[in-house]
Amino acid sequence: MSGSVYKLRCPHCHHGLRVRNSVAMHPLLRSTYLQCTNVGCGATFRGQMEITHSMSPSGCPNPEIDLPLADAAIRQAAIERENSKQMDIDDLLQDDAVQGEQV
Numbered sequence: 139m140s141g142s143v144y145k146l147r148c149p150h151c152h153h154g155l156r157v158r159n160s161v162a163m164h165p166l167l168r169s170t171y172l173q174c175t176n177v178g179c180g181a182t183f184r185g186q187m188e189i190t191h192s193m194s195p196s197g198c199p200n201p202e203i204d205l206p207l208a209d210a211a212i213r214q215a216a217i218e219r220e221n222s223k224q225m226d227i228d229d230l231l232q233d234d235a236v237q238g239e240q241v
């Protein structure tokens with residue numbers, strides 16, 4: 139099987155969605171075609187992935203790209219999401235270490 143599994147969930151059965159194909163509409167916009175990974179469901183969808191803000195400036199900026207810089211609330215939300223992901227990884231590593239000790 140090929141294609142990436144995103145955290146997007148099928149709105150019908152809640153299994154993961156796989157990107158089957160995508161088409162560039164603009165440097166900031168792609169149309170994506172998605173397929174449910176549940177073979178019993180088999181739903182397919184079309185969606186869009188859009189770049190809406192810069193979180194930090196590029197080291198080699200394209201003069202044709204003019205994006206607003208994310209405001210403080212957006213940046214803070216991204217930091218909090220990263221911190222919660224790190225906590226999840228720490229929990230997994232701790233669980234593995236505990237299981238390793240029991241074996």
Ligand SMILES: [Zn+2]
Binds near residue numbers: 148151153
């Ligand atoms: Zn589904």
